[in-house]
């Protein structure tokens with residue numbers, strides 16, 4: 001009886017925790033609508049004859065909407081039917097005017113991408129869109145690269161036309177890829193597309209849908225003719241099985257044209273960015289000096305003669321503690337630490353860190369550029385350390401170990417008097433290692449920027465948890481149950497302790513960011529400036 005009660009109580013607790021995490025998940029993760037597990041778009045290229053003649057009635061019968069990437073000239077013979085295709089809810093995407101591809105295709109020799117330039121390509125894309133709009137009454141927002149080729153020119157004169165597509169369209173679809181698209185990560189200007197020509201449903205398509213559902217991805221399938229059999233032909237029987245599967249609620253698939261899903265993904269990303277921007281407590285881009293661009297508390301950077309001489313602190317850069325390095329940042333300028341030095345640089349933690357005496361959560365995000373084994377001087381170095389006393393007493397940090405090969409670690413230590421009452425040295429104290437987490441990914445290198453994130457939640461409760469990410473990839477987590485007691489006025493956000501290298505885009509948030517949000521930060525176009533703009537817009 002007693003056991004049953006305990007189990008029941010545990011079950012109730014788990015149940016409530018699940019509800020809380022689902023509710024929290026709403027704004028912090030990208031989820032497909034209505035509880036769907038994945039998204040799926042079917043697309044067909046070139047405005048082939050079988051699209052109006054076979055595709056239109058077939059998709060009407062199966063009640064499915066798809067994307068047709070069209071070349072306007074190929075539509076002329078069936079203008080009436082193409083209007084009916086639009087009326088039936090299908091999407092028309094741009095596929096250029098003359099379908100230029102590499103001149104290695106003999107049929108493309110007189111319209112070879114090798115002989116194109118960006119100006120000609122832009123003009124052609126605009127002209128194709130206006131012809132499509134004239135004929136079918138819709139302006140394309142989606143584009144597919146003919147032959148999946150994204151370049152113009154040759155050799156040293158080659159240029160990518162992906163930026164042009166990003167400028168003119170919401171999406172650009174590639175061809176003959178193998179991956180599905182992550183709604184958080186995917187570059188919409190280079191959507192990955194898997195061929196469905198000549199494929200069977202059960203052997204070829206179903207396994208990749210299952211994989212995508214596991215990853216909650218978006219699969220874009222691409223084909224050409226729609227028919228029974230033949231070269232570059234998507235089989236009718238495959239489409240029947242595929243659409244029946246996609247419409248079976250048990251598989252949780254959202255089947256919609258590329259443009260519709262892209263619009264949803266863009267909205268979700270924008271809302272995630274808004275949430276992120278609202279929860280920023282400190283942001284320093286070093287693009288306009290060392291003062292933080294934004295802070296809940298004092299945005300001024302201070303420098304002091306040494307870690308244990310903080311009474312010498314002064315506003316701004318002194319003691320050669322650090323310097324601005326122009327144009328070398330992950331975006332704009334960076335904060336450089338040219339030599340290992342005693343002087344220290346820091347922001348005040350008060351208000352900039354949303355410290356809480358109970359249930360304290362937050363996130364630390366920064367970028368580092370260095371070759372640890374070649375550039376660092378002997379000894380430990382903490383690129384960032386947040387504490388009111390020292391590295392082992394109510395502190396959060398990341399460090400490189402003291403000798404080559406260097407390991408890179410997250411350290412989260414509550415009150416020293418609680419976790420290490422006898423103050424035993426780290427080397428002899430297993431409790432030290434229990435609070436330390438070495439990264440398994442070490443992508444550092446000269447000229448390479450690496451994104452580092454520590455999230456923490458429930459500190460100052462029994463359920464403290466800290467997670468470590470490198471370049472958006474989860475490295476592991478640590479549980480910390482001891483309290484973090486701060487004298488808030490003394491607490492600092494130290495930057496570059498004993499460090500040699502570059503640092504950029506330091507940001508603190510007032511809650512533990514989700515995995516999706518960490519990934520979003522990692523590939524946020526324009527970096528923190530994007531969040532700062534969102535923040536201003538939201539006010």
Ligand SMILES: [Zn+2]
Nearest residue numbers: 045046146147
């Ligand atoms: Zn094509």
